[in-house]
Amino acid sequence: MARKLCGDLWQLDIPLPGSPLKNLNSYLILGEAGERSLLIDTGFHWDACLEALERELDSLKVDRDRMDVFLTHLHSDHAGLATEMKRPGNRIYISSVDGPGIVAAGDPRWEAWYERFIPEGFSREEIEEVRGFAPSQNGAAEELCEMVLLEDGDVLEVGSHRLQCILTPGHTPGHMCLYEPEQQWLFSGDHVLFHITPNICRWPIRRDSLGDYLDSLKKVRDLPVKLLLPAHRTETGVLRERVDELLAHHERRIANTLEVMAGRPGMTAYEIAGEMKWRISCRNWTEFPLTQKLFAVGETLAHLDYLELRGRVYWEEKDGLRLYYLRDDERGKDVTE
Template identity: 55%
Template structure:
């Protein structure tokens, strides 16, 4: 891609995301690896082989994680060099540690059951959810947390940290100021739209995401480096497309809620349009989990703005329009 910039294509087998773009910036003393893939053998082999092709000394590797999701963080402790640093935002660093506990997932799954997710499907997620099973282990070693505006320097490039909450509470992009590189993680994707779901620590995830998109508008960018698939077009155009996507989503949710008051979020999600080509009944349970999370983020956005209300009845939360 450039004399000291490499894109590593890490396959995400059986996952609709298809791949992770891991990036490497090489330097004379230390090199920086951006995102790593799941803690799975297929990701480990691909990352090992492609790093060898670059000729980088793995003992000099530091790692930057755009956010806490396991397809980005899973292999970080295994690939950081001796005495190296693993960078992540302060918020997502705390969230990642919390997500390594069974209690965190138990509480989330119980919340999803109250939102209508069938208990028998939730029970299957304990064995099938890669967000749970492919996350990193032995997380504490070498972790350095970052805040908005912090700077790193690798290979002669100064990288500014831009905090962009929404996809996760502490998602962070990296902006190379002189070459105008933007490592956008999962904040701005091109062939697919980032999943925006409910987070306990971020009551209005969609609102935060839309505000974070504005932080990047007008940023001079020569090279766009997203976390998945390939880049297409320019940054401001894509920001507009993502905003329009969520406007359509919000209207879709309002129409579904209005057509039959008292549905659960699970029932609403089952009536939304998804790019996956199967009926809601045939959806893989992992994809239902992410679809429900996105539905909840849109319901939360509408509730906070006085468009809908939620009421609990018989242990389930149901949604209706407000006048």
Template identity: 45%
Template sequence: MVTKLAENLYTTQVPLPDNPLRYINVYFIKGDERTLVIDTGFNRPECENAIQAAFDELGVKDADIFVTHLHSDHCGLAARFASRNSTIYTGEIDGEYINFEVGDLYWRWLEILFDKHGFPRAKEGRNTDYHPGKQYSLDKRVDFTYVAEGDVLEYGGYKLKAIMTPGHTPGHMCLYDEENKRLFSGDHILGTITPNITIELGVENPLGDYLKSLDKIDQLEVDHLMTTHGTPVDDVHERIHELYKHHTARAAEVVNLLGDKSKHAYEVAADMTWEIDCRNWDEFPMAQKWFATGEAASHLQYLMYEGKLEREERDGVYYYRNK
């Protein structure tokens, strides 16, 4: 079912089966000639059907798409729509990652990156085989139309300015409607959920990038935050403040857990507190251990760049200790 939010602006909840996020809010900006869809859901029939149902309800035959970032719950259906002659917009950095992830090399390198943070190899197959990014992402490359910082997309009488907000992913982008003080925030700022900040190929300090991108959005006037997961956010500046506090507390927890020992990210992740329905670390599903290790590593890297920790490499694994 489609909900009208403003003139020519609609949203629907697209289900994300077997995923703790449960759904993604997809936005539709209906124009006289073209409609813009912001994010798509996974490359799964359940998501495609939900978007098609919204098209039917809105009387839309075809649409262009803006992808906020590389994660499969946001870009999964981009290739399907590309085959229908839609223009698929995204930032160049995440666009390049999305196409890189269609091949196998990305996943082999990602597994090597996690080796460096102490993640044990699966007994059979690869750890990345359990990754929803691999399971539900694009099955073929897309000829994206790249959008750069400050570029403006015009649909349905709205002017949407692209804003780079790296952190949650290396090239995450938001769309800002300055006139109506409305921000389509992708996964940069969410309601009840704290966006996952994880390590990525080619990125040294994702949490540092993320905090800078929060600052950038804090400078904007935003009355309406269009979130993709979780509950709506009334006060974006208050939410930014909470996210800051969350990461400061997490960083302090990491410093505490290290004490006077030298540990890798997998060991730190096993001892951190997580909101998950498992009694202990051994019960965590593989994918959740993966995300937790990435999150721990991003805090360790951040603390290292802040000059609080030092890192040493032993047998190909990074160990961190308090200075």
């Protein structure tokens, strides 16, 4: 059910069946008769998402020929239905970094996406099994539409609102938040979430996803915000407090990475991830669903990149595998400090 948050701002609840994310919060700034509306994020290219989105837009009698769409980032649970929302006069907005990164479900580029996990320790069998199964691929649209690319600092005018685009790389290389300074609304996408922590993984086009993410958290931390609007789950809260929790969470994960590596030099990222602490209801690493293993290893890689760039770890290639080591001066240090 569409829920009125205040004035012309509505929250639409889009289910994500089978996903640990549970739901997507789409937001709608509803235009008055003859004016344009803005939809923020859409859902996977799945029937269940499309039906929910159509139903909620219908219940609000949105003029679909005057509805623009803003995508906080390229992930399929946000961008998957953009093509379905495109009508001749409608603009689909996304950052200029993430726009070219959207890949259609049948695109051969997905092969390379899975292959890059092999040198990090996934077996060929696991990759064969998970191929085509990850929701990032099977929830993507079959066809992409034309998009309007946005830069950091751009402003979107919707009714009486002037929405500022804030580039917040980390979760994806071109993740973008929208900020309404008058009402003090922040559409935080997957940059700041509650109850769950945004997945930060290695991206081929960025060298330091985790460093980017930590900088992007600091970039929004002190914004005056009355209404924080995250893209998943029902919880919300105080921006500054949550940013501090997320910064502390990654400090702990960095310490955990070093701790695990100190136990056995020369592990793959897959092996390191298998010994790290994750908040998931599985008894052990073997029980992790394969898609969750991809996320966990991706996140471990972002932490390893962060540490490598700061001179604390290095890797060597052996028999087609990347093995990770602590630098000598890291040994013996109390990593929990």
